[in-house]
Amino acid sequence: MENYTVDEYALCARFKSKRKKKRLVKEDFEKQLIQIKKLEKELWNKRKNLPLVPLDNPYQKGWQSNFVLREDVARSSEAEFYKSLLGKINTWQFSSEKSFKGKKKRKRRNVYVEKIQTVKEFSEWEWRSPKLELTEKEKMHFYKRERWCSNFKRFKIHYVFNEPWRYVLRISPYMITHTKMVDSDLESEIQFLDNYITNLNLRHKINKLVDGFSHRWSYYENENPKEISPIKNKSLQVLYQQYVDEMI
Structure with a gap:
């Protein structure tokens, strides 16, 4: 009896190989990112078309x-x-x-x-x-x-x-x-989607996938909330108070 590898057996049995499964997962993830970009653009257009009050x-x-x-x-x-x-x-x-x-x-x-x-x-x-x-x-x-x-x-x-x-x-x-009308439900959807993109660091991937390139615009260079250091982001007043306490 001949010995077959897993990939050869999968090819003969019409099963998906590991490489194909990995590629399908990546393609599915990229399709989701494209849909996220379309949804974000649609929400922005809705905000833009709100009437004036x-x-x-x-x-x-x-x-x-x-x-x-x-x-x-x-x-x-x-x-x-x-x-x-x-x-x-x-x-x-x-x-x-x-x-x-x-x-x-x-x-x-x-x-x-x-x-x-x-x-x-x-x-x-x-x-x-x-x-x-x-x-x-x-x-x-x-x-x-x-x-x-x-x-x-x-x-x-x-x-x-x-x-x-x-x-x-x-x-x-x-x-x-x-002034521009404010839709609380619409603003909540935009903020929810923006938090999802920021927390998972998807902005660079989405821009590169949709536009073919990604510039590090300062608008999108917000620090990830999950990576914010409580020590790094202390206010100057707190740091100054700690310095005074140490000196005393």
């Missing part, structure tokens, strides 16, 4: 600056045309200071300079895109301009509005009137 007491959070029609242009016969165009090229800036000054280093010193704000300019790719919302009449109010791009080390073409004097910059309080 008006606040009982609106409050101010800094300042905002945007362009409005100049008074004489608003009274002219072409006010509707320039108002419609402004809705497509208007820009907004937000700041905690009404002066809208930003910090900039000059000669090893930090100075505050005013932020330059202009109406929107279109790149060559945006100008040729079929998704551009400008009409042919509106396009006639733009001119082509070449500008040096330090990132690409070459000149790039931009289309600039040729009558910026028709709009003036307005600074107004930035009021918070609405």
Whole structure:
């Protein structure tokens, strides 16, 4: 009688070999990770699509600056045309200071300079895109301009509005009137799933499996709660008190 190995007998008897069983377990685990990623994305989208709820007491959070029609242009016969165009090229800036000054280093010193704000300019790719919302009449109010791009080390073409004097910059309080609705059940599901991924250190495996690579983003570099050392995470106040007690 011939002697057969376990793998040969399993092959003849149509049983699964140890290697195949191990591979099937791994494939099943990877399928579970993919489903976890899909579920997490679905929960995030549900949170993102929650409606806004008006606040009982609106409050101010800094300042905002945007362009409005100049008074004489608003009274002219072409006010509707320039108002419609402004809705497509208007820009907004937000700041905690009404002066809208930003910090900039000059000669090893930090100075505050005013932020330059202009109406929107279109790149060559945006100008040729079929998704551009400008009409042919509106396009006639733009001119082509070449500008040096330090990132690409070459000149790039931009289309600039040729009558910026028709709009003036307005600074107004930035009021918070609405807030995002909070779904306690949804937040509980998201937190439960996030705790499961964090406790089992699955974030790196999921990203590498779904995206093909995994970056160590600081957002996901939270310390595993199971690995937190009570000595390492003591507050400075407790450590200082222990030091004082030892000295006494």
